[in-house]
Amino acid sequence: MLKAILVIADGMADRPLKELDGKTPLEAAVKPAMNRIAENGVCGIVDPISPGIPPGSDTATLAFLGYNPMEVYSGRGALEAVGSDVEVLPGDVAFRCNFATVDKDLVVLDRRAGRISNEDASLLTRSLQEIKLKKSFDASFLFKNTVQHRAALVIRGPKLSTAVSDSDPEVNGKKILEIEPLDKRPESVRTAAIVTELMTEFQEALAEHPVNKERAKRKQPLANVVLCRGAGTIPKITPLRKLYGIKSACVAVVSLIKGVCKVAGMDVISVEGATGTPETDYLAKAKAAVQALNTQDFVFLHVKATDVASHDGNARLKTEVIGKIDRMLDYVLKNIDLGTTHLALTADHTTSCETRNHEGDPVPVAVFGPCVRRDSVKEYSERACAEGGLGRIRGPDLMHIMMNYLGRTKKFGS
Amino acid sequence: MLKAILVIADGMADRPLKELDGKTPLEAAVKPAMNRIAENGVCGIVDPISPGIPPGSDTATLAFLGYNPMEVYSGRGALEAVGSDVEVLPGDVAFRCNFATVDKDLVVLDRRAGRISNEDASLLTRSLQEIKLKKSFDASFLFKNTVQHRAALVIRGPKLSTAVSDSDPEVNGKKILEIEPLDKRPESVRTAAIVTELMTEFQEALAEHPVNKERAKRKQPLANVVLCRGAGTIPKITPLRKLYGIKSACVAVVSLIKGVCKVAGMDVISVEGATGTPETDYLAKAKAAVQALNTQDFVFLHVKATDVASHDGNARLKTEVIGKIDRMLDYVLKNIDLGTTHLALTADHTTSCETRNHEGDPVPVAVFGPCVRRDSVKEYSERACAEGGLGRIRGPDLMHIMMNYLGRTKKFGS
Numbered sequence: 001m002l003k004a005i006l007v008i009a010d011g012m013a014d015r016p017l018k019e020l021d022g023k024t025p026l027e028a029a030v031k032p033a034m035n036r037i038a039e040n041g042v043c044g045i046v047d048p049i050s051p052g053i054p055p056g057s058d059t060a061t062l063a064f065l066g067y068n069p070m071e072v073y074s075g076r077g078a079l080e081a082v083g084s085d086v087e088v089l090p091g092d093v094a095f096r097c098n099f100a101t102v103d104k105d106l107v108v109l110d111r112r113a114g115r116i117s118n119e120d121a122s123l124l125t126r127s128l129q130e131i132k133l134k135k136s137f138d139a140s141f142l143f144k145n146t147v148q149h150r151a152a153l154v155i156r157g158p159k160l161s162t163a164v165s166d167s168d169p170e171v172n173g174k175k176i177l178e179i180e181p182l183d184k185r186p187e188s189v190r191t192a193a194i195v196t197e198l199m200t201e202f203q204e205a206l207a208e209h210p211v212n213k214e215r216a217k218r219k220q221p222l223a224n225v226v227l228c229r230g231a232g233t234i235p236k237i238t239p240l241r242k243l244y245g246i247k248s249a250c251v252a253v254v255s256l257i258k259g260v261c262k263v264a265g266m267d268v269i270s271v272e273g274a275t276g277t278p279e280t281d282y283l284a285k286a287k288a289a290v291q292a293l294n295t296q297d298f299v300f301l302h303v304k305a306t307d308v309a310s311h312d313g314n315a316r317l318k319t320e321v322i323g324k325i326d327r328m329l330d331y332v333l334k335n336i337d338l339g340t341t342h343l344a345l346t347a348d349h350t351t352s353c354e355t356r357n358h359e360g361d362p363v364p365v366a367v368f369g370p371c372v373r374r375d376s377v378k379e380y381s382e383r384a385c386a387e388g389g390l391g392r393i394r395g396p397d398l399m400h401i402m403m404n405y406l407g408r409t410k411k412f413g414s
Numbered sequence: 415m416l417k418a419i420l421v422i423a424d425g426m427a428d429r430p431l432k433e434l435d436g437k438t439p440l441e442a443a444v445k446p447a448m449n450r451i452a453e454n455g456v457c458g459i460v461d462p463i464s465p466g467i468p469p470g471s472d473t474a475t476l477a478f479l480g481y482n483p484m485e486v487y488s489g490r491g492a493l494e495a496v497g498s499d500v501e502v503l504p505g506d507v508a509f510r511c512n513f514a515t516v517d518k519d520l521v522v523l524d525r526r527a528g529r530i531s532n533e534d535a536s537l538l539t540r541s542l543q544e545i546k547l548k549k550s551f552d553a554s555f556l557f558k559n560t561v562q563h564r565a566a567l568v569i570r571g572p573k574l575s576t577a578v579s580d581s582d583p584e585v586n587g588k589k590i591l592e593i594e595p596l597d598k599r600p601e602s603v604r605t606a607a608i609v610t611e612l613m614t615e616f617q618e619a620l621a622e623h624p625v626n627k628e629r630a631k632r633k634q635p636l637a638n639v640v641l642c643r644g645a646g647t648i649p650k651i652t653p654l655r656k657l658y659g660i661k662s663a664c665v666a667v668v669s670l671i672k673g674v675c676k677v678a679g680m681d682v683i684s685v686e687g688a689t690g691t692p693e694t695d696y697l698a699k700a701k702a703a704v705q706a707l708n709t710q711d712f713v714f715l716h717v718k719a720t721d722v723a724s725h726d727g728n729a730r731l732k733t734e735v736i737g738k739i740d741r742m743l744d745y746v747l748k749n750i751d752l753g754t755t756h757l758a759l760t761a762d763h764t765t766s767c768e769t770r771n772h773e774g775d776p777v778p779v780a781v782f783g784p785c786v787r788r789d790s791v792k793e794y795s796e797r798a799c800a801e802g803g804l805g806r807i808r809g810p811d812l813m814h815i816m817m818n819y820l821g822r823t824k825k826f827g828s
Contacts, residue, residue: 371429371775372429373429373430373438373775373796373797373800374430374797375797375800375801376801387801388800389459389797389800389801390800390806391459391800391805391806392805392806393465393806397464397465397466399466400464400465400466400467400774401465401466401774402466403466404465404466404467404468404773404774404775407769407771409466409467409468409774410467410468411467411468411469411470411772412463412467412468412469412470412473412483412484412487413463413469413470413471413472413473413474413483413487413490414470414471414472414490414644
């Protein structure tokens, strides 16, 4: 049975950096396994969305799973909530939330409420979930804390809209924002009113809460407000199982990525020691992915660490992380059946260590396996792969190409 | 006057094959003329539909004639009927049919009724065409046998639909299938009812037919049922003449390809000795194409033999056929005016000698002629062309590129 594994290193692609003598971190890294994949495979470059457009991790992951993000993307909030095991039903509108600290003028002092502990956040959450929305709203809500200050909010009821603004100013030192409808539809006006009302009720409940009294005693920042952003609904997508007749799983730790995978109908595999940081247990992830291939047709292995180093502007660390990912890939290559398994390696987007942002530059890709037309590329990097036999493709093409190798794409015509 | 010739070898592209020491049939073949086209031309790879999606010969041919198959494709039945000189009008729904042999439980014993002779099939057809549909159906039909067991059925009347299933189980040993509407629209329900009724009437007429009595005496399989599949209508496309102001013709023998070309308004040139098999008269086809260029602006020369060898899984034969096509191209190159004529060489899809199926891998293309920006590719093959100056394009792009060289594409903007 033909199988496939897709390895995505988040934000691994970069631009030439002065501090690396004009090399990209990929070009500067020691990466024999990646080069082996390139040398034995077919290479190319990919625009996850389209040339020049910086992708989010959500839209890029949707694209690399074969979905057209321009058609199906419906905001981050719901994907992140689903990835945190919060139930989101079709029609629900979900937000990403933070417990935060504000002063009496509602200026944000700490967007993370001193990275509040899971214990404190859970106690606060229990109280907040007991609040009842006014009957006239004809709506209910779910509020769930996830890790530290992070939480998810789901609004449920008829006629809701994602066209509402954020209350989160995204930086400390600014006043929290009014939640406003982004268009004139009654659904948007109604949704903004519901969330505004709820945020006010949350503030009142938090102000008097025993947990905050304890935090004040301990000189810890109060968690006296909940900020919300990224209104979203579940994208309407057909699961991979139905599209290609495959069993699929992902090995990922980031909620957002797990959310996208769940929405695509994939099993989500948790790995002890996987943290989403440069200190993650790379080998444990590799072992979990290899093991998953025993029972799955398609496994997606996601590593976040490269993006973390990029957003910190740390090119040296990014280069080291790439070396660690290379050793992870070495394990994968040595433990899968290369006669029946296709392995694709790419990045979900370019993250520049200089701008510290996602950029719209293409990312390198290499696909190794029994069906590929091997090309003459010998190195895995942004520039070397650009000379490969795949040419320049779009994000969703990669999944279609892999499913074609597996004999899983449907013929169009006869 | 600038002219162009498009040569398509059906299913010529392939994957690296073990029995050819990891080469594709194109890489293994002796092909000096093809290499001359590549060396003097501009090369690239083409996704007839889109990356990873296996094309049918119908959708691929539509694409290579410049039409977007995702927009215009409307089923195979009508294209094949038109290609067999059966009249199909807009609104008609047409099917591909087979005379077949079934047992008393309607299990198919021979999908080809012993490859019934044209004579027997014609006699049966004459009787079937005399059947009258019930008045309440407000519809009529045309039934025409083509070659051996093959036939076309056209249903004509108001409010018909192509959303009906096939009765043909596509393999021997299975029961014939109920023809069912594929959606709930009244047109689909009505069309399924008409075709079901007609197939029952056909069965009754065939059961008692003198031809079948004679066949029974001769111990030949009875042609006691008509199987139908591939409901389709004429695609709504603008003829090439109107799009580009050109006179165009095709040299092809396969009904489906001829049908697509007719629908595009092209003249269809018949060639004695052209058979659609590896034993076809390649040189006769070349001569016909060269001669057609005297009076036409654009000639499409189609060769089926490569696909036949691929579906048989015969890599050696495919390699030989490519050699024969090369000699055909040698004749073309030596007998056209290379100062005024552009020649494009491609395959309509990849057909793998290993899987014996159409695959979604890209196909090579080379365009030779006075206007091209010659690149450094020196060999015509899947991998060599991938390094060419055309990059990776889509099926319809090739026609637009050729018509651009001929000064026939319209400026967009001013």
